[in-house]
Amino acid sequence: MVDQTDETQSVLFNLAETWSALTASEKKEKFNALPRTDAEELFLSLKTHDQAELIAQATSLEKRSWIRMLAPDDVADVIQDLGLEYKEELMSLLDPQTRREVTALLAYAEDNAGGLMSSRYVRLRPDMSVDEAISYIRIQSKTQVETIYYAFVLEADQTLLGVVSFRELFSSALHKKIREIMKTDLIKIPVNLDQEQIAKVFSQQNLMALPVVDEWNHMKGIVTFDDIANVVQEEATEDIQKLGAMEALDAPYMQTTFAELFKKRAPWLLVLFFAQMLTATAMGFFQNEISRAVVLALFIPLIISSGGNSGSQTSTLIIRAMALGEVRLKDWLRVLRREILMGFCLGATLGLVGLLRVVFWPTREEVFGSHYFLLGLTVFVSVVAVVIWGAIAGSMLPFVLRRIKLDPATASAPFVATLVDVMGLVIYFSVAMFTLKGTLL
Amino acid sequence: MVDQTDETQSVLFNLAETWSALTASEKKEKFNALPRTDAEELFLSLKTHDQAELIAQATSLEKRSWIRMLAPDDVADVIQDLGLEYKEELMSLLDPQTRREVTALLAYAEDNAGGLMSSRYVRLRPDMSVDEAISYIRIQSKTQVETIYYAFVLEADQTLLGVVSFRELFSSALHKKIREIMKTDLIKIPVNLDQEQIAKVFSQQNLMALPVVDEWNHMKGIVTFDDIANVVQEEATEDIQKLGAMEALDAPYMQTTFAELFKKRAPWLLVLFFAQMLTATAMGFFQNEISRAVVLALFIPLIISSGGNSGSQTSTLIIRAMALGEVRLKDWLRVLRREILMGFCLGATLGLVGLLRVVFWPTREEVFGSHYFLLGLTVFVSVVAVVIWGAIAGSMLPFVLRRIKLDPATASAPFVATLVDVMGLVIYFSVAMFTLKGTLL
Numbered sequence: 001m002v003d004q005t006d007e008t009q010s011v012l013f014n015l016a017e018t019w020s021a022l023t024a025s026e027k028k029e030k031f032n033a034l035p036r037t038d039a040e041e042l043f044l045s046l047k048t049h050d051q052a053e054l055i056a057q058a059t060s061l062e063k064r065s066w067i068r069m070l071a072p073d074d075v076a077d078v079i080q081d082l083g084l085e086y087k088e089e090l091m092s093l094l095d096p097q098t099r100r101e102v103t104a105l106l107a108y109a110e111d112n113a114g115g116l117m118s119s120r121y122v123r124l125r126p127d128m129s130v131d132e133a134i135s136y137i138r139i140q141s142k143t144q145v146e147t148i149y150y151a152f153v154l155e156a157d158q159t160l161l162g163v164v165s166f167r168e169l170f171s172s173a174l175h176k177k178i179r180e181i182m183k184t185d186l187i188k189i190p191v192n193l194d195q196e197q198i199a200k201v202f203s204q205q206n207l208m209a210l211p212v213v214d215e216w217n218h219m220k221g222i223v224t225f226d227d228i229a230n231v232v233q234e235e236a237t238e239d240i241q242k243l244g245a246m247e248a249l250d251a252p253y254m255q256t257t258f259a260e261l262f263k264k265r266a267p268w269l270l271v272l273f274f275a276q277m278l279t280a281t282a283m284g285f286f287q288n289e290i291s292r293a294v295v296l297a298l299f300i301p302l303i304i305s306s307g308g309n310s311g312s313q314t315s316t317l318i319i320r321a322m323a324l325g326e327v328r329l330k331d332w333l334r335v336l337r338r339e340i341l342m343g344f345c346l347g348a349t350l351g352l353v354g355l356l357r358v359v360f361w362p363t364r365e366e367v368f369g370s371h372y373f374l375l376g377l378t379v380f381v382s383v384v385a386v387v388i389w390g391a392i393a394g395s396m397l398p399f400v401l402r403r404i405k406l407d408p409a410t411a412s413a414p415f416v417a418t419l420v421d422v423m424g425l426v427i428y429f430s431v432a433m434f435t436l437k438g439t440l441l
Numbered sequence: 442m443v444d445q446t447d448e449t450q451s452v453l454f455n456l457a458e459t460w461s462a463l464t465a466s467e468k469k470e471k472f473n474a475l476p477r478t479d480a481e482e483l484f485l486s487l488k489t490h491d492q493a494e495l496i497a498q499a500t501s502l503e504k505r506s507w508i509r510m511l512a513p514d515d516v517a518d519v520i521q522d523l524g525l526e527y528k529e530e531l532m533s534l535l536d537p538q539t540r541r542e543v544t545a546l547l548a549y550a551e552d553n554a555g556g557l558m559s560s561r562y563v564r565l566r567p568d569m570s571v572d573e574a575i576s577y578i579r580i581q582s583k584t585q586v587e588t589i590y591y592a593f594v595l596e597a598d599q600t601l602l603g604v605v606s607f608r609e610l611f612s613s614a615l616h617k618k619i620r621e622i623m624k625t626d627l628i629k630i631p632v633n634l635d636q637e638q639i640a641k642v643f644s645q646q647n648l649m650a651l652p653v654v655d656e657w658n659h660m661k662g663i664v665t666f667d668d669i670a671n672v673v674q675e676e677a678t679e680d681i682q683k684l685g686a687m688e689a690l691d692a693p694y695m696q697t698t699f700a701e702l703f704k705k706r707a708p709w710l711l712v713l714f715f716a717q718m719l720t721a722t723a724m725g726f727f728q729n730e731i732s733r734a735v736v737l738a739l740f741i742p743l744i745i746s747s748g749g750n751s752g753s754q755t756s757t758l759i760i761r762a763m764a765l766g767e768v769r770l771k772d773w774l775r776v777l778r779r780e781i782l783m784g785f786c787l788g789a790t791l792g793l794v795g796l797l798r799v800v801f802w803p804t805r806e807e808v809f810g811s812h813y814f815l816l817g818l819t820v821f822v823s824v825v826a827v828v829i830w831g832a833i834a835g836s837m838l839p840f841v842l843r844r845i846k847l848d849p850a851t852a853s854a855p856f857v858a859t860l861v862d863v864m865g866l867v868i869y870f871s872v873a874m875f876t877l878k879g880t881l882l
Binding site: 353 | 457459461462486578579582583589590607608611612643644645646649666667669670671673674677678680681682684685686687690693694695699702703706707709710711713714715717718720721724725728731732735736738739740741742743745746747749750751753754756757758759760761762765766767768769772775779782783786787790791794795798808853854855858859862866
């Protein structure tokens with residue numbers, strides 16, 4: 001996949017890529033087998049959770065050297081991953097400067113701008129000349145700043161005035177003042193902005209780094225694209241897991257303990273099970289119809305599941321479109337109109353197949369009785385109605401959830417299917433009572 | 442959300458962010474209302490599909506100026522989005538140099554490295570001095586190179602020797618040769634590597650730009666992080682839509698025509714409907730049992746849906762873990778063992794609720810008859826067995842699909858649920874025939 005000419009690099013790269021799929025003992029073994037410099041490089045390229053795992057298992061001496069290799073924002077992430085019990089020990093291993101920075105970062109929630117940002121950025125004053133700025137950056141480039149490619153122009157009181165990309169600096173006349181060449185109409189990230197929102201800003205802007213400011217426009221740090229690339233993956237994983245009717249996991253599947261996995265999965269299954277018990281209640285009302293025409297029972301799973309499937313499609317589409325900002329709350333009526341028509345077309349297609357299945361079945365009179373045509377008609381009408389209902393429920397539920405400030409992704413495929421099932425039974429038997437009155441019923 | 446002090450910037454930003462949610466007429470109106478420079482800035486920040494849409498509707502004169510604002514790789518994307526009918530016209534509007542570059546890029550598939558890469562990168566020779574290289578880059582920084590922050594060191598025949606970050610260059614002694622400071626153990630992207638794989642490399646490496654090479658190690662271009670950020674979103678959207686049991690859309694929901702949406706959705710619903718018809722067949726075998734004990738029919742939707750729900754959870758988890766490289770093909774046995782145990786625990790929890798529901802229901806003798814305890818037991822055992830079966834099918838199906846080189850995301854929640862339903866019915870009635878023999882049956 002990746003060029004194989006340089007052996008070490010590729011081995012390390014493959015190891016890093018497949019790291020989270022390894023078992024704990026495989027990890028330990030492989031890590032210890034690496035030469036020191038390779039081990040360091042691998043460690044730095046791992047995700048936070050994997051770094052934390054290695055640190056937790058390391059000896060005191062190793063802990064000290066590993067943790068000191070990380071930048072302050074990464075140290076903060078590792079501490080947040082490991083929890084409070086490790087905080088004091090790990091903090092004591094840092095040099096005083098880094099410790100101060102980590103403490104400041106830990107004050108912010110893990111998943112907003114404050115928790116993602118780095119305080120190691122290049123600062124310039126507005127009255128420096130381009131020449132001075134370049135020399136100044138040359139010095140800073142040898143120390144631990146996250147990027148030298150964007151320099152932020154600050155007043156003495158840390159008020160953010162503007163930004164200069166190194167590229168602009170580099171192509172400007174040397175005697176010009178920073179004030180003259182800086183860009184002042186810049187996008188700023190509020191320190192408490194949620195990471196999902198930050199990812200949106202990045203995907204819109206294609207910038208490498210954005211400044212984080214507090215409410216008084218004081219610069220607090222920078223967020224860089226590499227922090228955000230992981231956020232986009234994480235958020236997608238969370239949404240996908242919610243769409244699968246469970247709570248989002250905090251760690252990769254293989255690293256989540258059995259008990260934790262159970263805790264994330266059982267509650268939603270129970271909610272669905274309770275909701276689904278309404279189907280038994282609904283069926284109770286139609287017990288007489290079933291005992292008079294057992295043949296009706298044959299089509300129950302088929303009919304209710306067509307509604308569930310069309311509902312799942314619709315809700316998935318709408319939830320993703322909402323997450324990407326393609327559909328807004330006020331679009332609900334346009335979506336509803338469109339989905340009703342779509343439900344009709346899809347339902348008619350499926351219903352027709354169902355009708356033909358009954359009417360042209362070789363042993364139709366034997367299995368379905370002499371009124372097989374009426375039965376086929378019942379299936380056709382029910383499927384159309386149930387699929388339309390699925391499309392309505394599947395498209396509107398995400399809007400309702402968003403309106404009441406819940407995550408639309410909660411309207412998972414199984415959740416929508418369950419909701420649709422109960423109503424689907426009522427629709428089916430109501431249609432049957434109408435079409436089969438005087439014949440089967 | 443984003444700082445509001447600079448009015449124009451924020452308005453433009455919000456417009457760009459919500460662009461794909463607007464109708465065609467709203468877009469036209471808003472775009473024409475913008476001053477020229479703002480319109481240009483907005484245009485550049487839009488996604489390919491939206492840029493293509495604007496270009497398709499523009500006058501010949503506008504077309505010329507819009508298309509010339511784009512970098513060659515973006516022109517290639519727009520042409521790929523609009524299709525062959527626009528190719529000739531748009532190509533004729535480009536300057537000869539850009540046209541050559543676009544032609545080269547169009548030779549590659551849209552979704553691999555060749556289709557994503559840009560040919561505008563900084564080239565250095567190995568025997569330049571640092572001083573010469575910096576002056577050379579200063580000149581290039583004024584022309585259209587994608588980034589000046591990574592310079593690639595090439596032989597005269599375009600063989601890639603190494604890379605120098607500007608930062609390294611900047612902190613090196615001026616008289617050193619590029620050959621001495623360049624990094625030679627670099628990650629290279631083969632020109633035909635799929636974009637999903639490229640995204641993995643980026644997320645692992647946190648680099649801004651990676652070189653694309655052909656099989657003879659000749660440098661063909663660079664892929665930059667901003668191309669990849671969009672890829673990650675796109676791939677997640679595709680997976681989510683597949684998990685919702687439909688084909689992935691090529692454009693945002695609101696911009697997909699009704700006919701196209703129908704074409705993406707109907708086939709999967711039909712496949713599911715055909716599969717689900719097996720339930721009617723399966724039920725046919727148990728028609729006698731149902732007519733003897735109609736009460737059995739009441740629990741059909743409840744029991745088969747518990748299997749479907751647990752199967753959906755499992756398949757979603759495994760599919761996402763596979764996409765992120767957390768679970769490999771050879772892990773199937775570990776996953777299977779784990780999921781069987783999980784299915785048992787989840788099934789026992791749900792089954793117990795079902796048992797209690799039957800046994801402690803106020804009108805139990807009336808609704809369920811005198812053998813209500815045996816019926817409750819039937820529900821318990823069936824739910825346990827069906828949930829385990831759901832977990833097995835949901836966990837193994839993605840492995841089977843990947844093994845036969847299909848996309849595991851095809852094992853969508855509705856697909857797994859449908860598979861589980863048929864078997865669920867067989868399990869339920871088999872259990873009933875055993876537990877209720879001599880009483881109800």
